[in-house]
Amino acid sequence: MSPPSTTCCAGRIFPPSCRRCRGGRAIRRAWGIATAVLALIAILVALRANRGAPPNVLLVTLDTTRADHIGAYGDRRAQTPHLDRLAAEGVTFERAITAAPLTLPAHVSLFTGLYPFAHGVRNNGNFALSEGIPTLATALHAGGYRTAAFVSAFVLDRRYGLARGFDRYDDGVGLERRGDRTAAAVDSWLSERSQDHRPYFIWMHLYDPHDPYDPPPPFREAFADLPYDGEIAFDDRVVGALIDRVRRSDSDPSTLVAVVGDHGESLGEHGEATHGMFVYESDVRVPMILWWPGRLPAGRRVPALVRSIDLAPTLLAAAVCRGSPARRARACCRSLTGNGTARARRTAKRTFPACT
Template identity: 35%
Template sequence: MKIVFVSLDTLRADRLGCYGYALPTSPHLDQIAEEGVLFEQAFAADIPTEVAHTGIFTGKVGLRTGVVSHGSPLSQLPKHVEWLPEILRKAGFVTGAVDNLYQLKEWFARGYRYYINSVGRERWIDGRTVNDLAIPWIREHKDEDFFLFLHYWDCHTPYLPPLDYVRSFYDEHKNPYDSTNQSMKRAYNHPAYPFFKHHHYSLLGEVADATYVNALYDAEVRYLDDRLRELDECLREQGVYDDTLLILFGDHGESLTEHDIYWDHCGLYDSTVHVPMILRWPNRIPPRRRVSGLVQQVDLMPTVLEALCLNPPRHLDGKSLWPAIDGLCEQTHARIYLSECAWQASRGVRTSDYKFIQTIDSGPFVRPPCELYDLRSDPNETNNLVDLLPEKVLAMAQLLNDWVTHTLDGREDPMNDVLRRQGLPFRRRIEQILCQVGLTWNDWLKDPSKRRFDELYEMHVPSGVGT
C-alpha cells in the first residue's frame, strides 16, 4: 500500500470548482474529488502553517500539544508526543517527505527515512521543484509500502505564477498598474504594510488594482492544479494508482481582502479556516462521495491509522473519518474549536449554524473583543450579532471556555505564556522592521501610511538589503 499525503498550503476551499467556484482554477482537483470523497465542511482548528501541520501529524489540537503559535521560539513539541510518520515507519512503511517545514521546527523531520528539504535560495517554492524531487522518489520506491508527504506552497504569497496562467483570470486589456484605480489604498496603508512591502508588494511592483492580486492567487491555484495532474500521471505510469491512498488537504486558507486582511492567513473567519479535504483510494472509497458535516484536520491521523488497522495513540482530538466516508454518519464533530496566535491572538468555536470569536490581542488589526455570526444567513461573516443575541453569545462563550479548561486540565495556557513572555510573533517582526526606519509601534499605528514608510525606508535601509 502507498499513502501520498499532500499539503496544499494556503489553499482556501471556496476557490476550487469542486467547492463551487465558477472560474477554472482546479480541473484536475475536481476530477480527483469525483473519484473519491470530498469533505464539504473541513476546518483548520489551529492556524497558520506551523501549528496546523503539528496538529495534522499528531492528531491533537494545539491547546493539547502546547504548540499554539506560529513563529514563536517558545514553541516546543515534546519527544514523547507520537508523530504520524514515526508510527508508520515503525509499522514497516518507507517514509519520505518533500518539504521544508524543518526550517521552522526540528520536529517536522521526525520519523522520515528520507527527508528531502525543498528549501531553495528564494523564500517561495515552486510546485515543479516539489515534483522534480518527488516523482523520482516514487519511481524508486514503487515496489515498497510507503508514506510520502508532499508540501506545495504555490498558493502562498508572493503570488508569482507564470504569466500564461494569469490570462484566464484577469482581463488582458486592463492595466493593473493604472494609478487611477484606488482599490489597493486600504491594503497599502494597513498597519501590516511594512512586513508585506518586502515579502509581497515589492515583488509585484506598484499594483493599483486589488482584483489583479486576487487573479494572481487564482492563477497560482491553477498552476498548482497542473502540478497535481503531473503527480497523478506518475502514479498511473508507475502502476500504483489503484494501491494509493491519496490525501489532499489545505493547512489553512487565505483572506483576499475580506475582514481588512490583505492576502494573508490570519483571522478565524471561514476564508482562512475552511479548507479543502479530499481523499481517494480506488476500490475502497466510493466515487463522488460528499460529506456535508463538520470535520477537522486532526481527523486525518486516526483515519490513516484505521486504514492500516493500527491502534491510534491515546487522547487524540481527531476522530476517524471512515464512518463518514462509508455513509454511517455525516460529521465527526458537533463543533470545531479554533485558535490562532501569530498576527493576532484569538479563539473561537464554530457549529454548523454559528461562529463565535473571542479576541485576546488584535495585533495590527481592529477587532471587537467578541464576534458572533449566523452562518446560515451571513456566510461571509459580515454582520456581528453580539449586541443582538446576548444569550447566544453567553452560550457560545461558555462552550469555548469549558473546552479550554477541560483540554488544559490544569496546565498553563500556552497562548497566555506566549503573549506574556514574547508577545505576538508577527507584531515583533513588524516592530523590528519599524526599528530599521526609526519608528516605534505606537507611532506607526497613528499614521500607517505607505508613502511615509517608503520614504523612511529609502532613507534608512541600504539599497538591496531586505527586511
C-alpha cells in the same frame, strides 16, 4: 456518542496514557468526531481487514488554499480540473476545518491529531514539536513504511520537529520553491526506489498560493486579475501530474491519496489581507479530498463538519500498521467508531492566535 476514555486523549493518533491530558474535560470534548469521518474510518478498517498488503499513502498539503476557490467546491471560475477529477472519483469533505490559520501549527496538528494548545506549536518559527509526541510519519515508519517528505517552504524546516519518522526529509528549499520542483523531487525518489516493494508514505507540501501571488506562465497571463487563483491552478496541474504517475505505476498495493489544505486566505475579507490573525471561514475552511479507487465510494460528498486533525487517524486506519503502533491505531479506531451512531457535528470552535 459518549466521549472516549482518556486513554485516547485529545484527538491523539495513539492512545497511550497522557498525564497532561488525563481528566481534561475540554480535551475529552475535543474528541467528538463528525459522523461522516466515523463512517469513513469504519469503511477503511473493514477494507483493510479484507486485503493482504497495506496501501501506499500519498498526502498532499496545499498551503494557503481556500476551499471555495476550487471547482469541486463550487467556484465556477476555477481552473482545477485535476482536483475536480479527484473529487469526482473520491470522497469530498465539504466543510473541513483546519486547527490553525498558520502553516506550521496547522501541519503539526494535521500530523499529530492535536490542537495547538495540546502540541505546543502555536506559531511559525518560534516553536518546535516535542520529540515525545507521535506523528503520522512515526507511526507509519514503525509499521514498515518507507517514508519521505518534500516541503516547499522554510517554515516547515526540519528544525521545527516534523522530520521525525521520515527516512528522507527534503527541506533544502531556501525560503520557498515552486511546486513543480517539489514534485520533481518526489518523482525522482519514486524512480530511485521502484524496485523496493515495501509500501510508501509520501508527504508533498505545495506553497505556491501563499503571498506574494505570482504564478508562473501561462497562469500569470491567464489569471492577470486573479493571481491567487492562478497559483491554485498551477498547483492543480502539479497535483494532476503526480496523480497521473501514480495511476500509471500503481499495482498492488494501491495508493490512497489525501489532498488537504493547511489553512485558507482572507483576501481582504474582514480587514485581513492574508491570514494568521482571525479564524473566519475564509481562514480555516480548507479542501479535503480522499481518493482510493475501488475502495472508497466515488463521488461521495460529505456535508458534515470535519476537522483536519481527523485525517491522521483515518489514514492510519487504512494502513493498519503492524506491531505496537498498529495495536494502538486499532484501539484508537475502536474508540472513534464505538458501538452507537454519532450525531453530525453542527458547530466548530476555534481559539487562536499564538498567545492563547
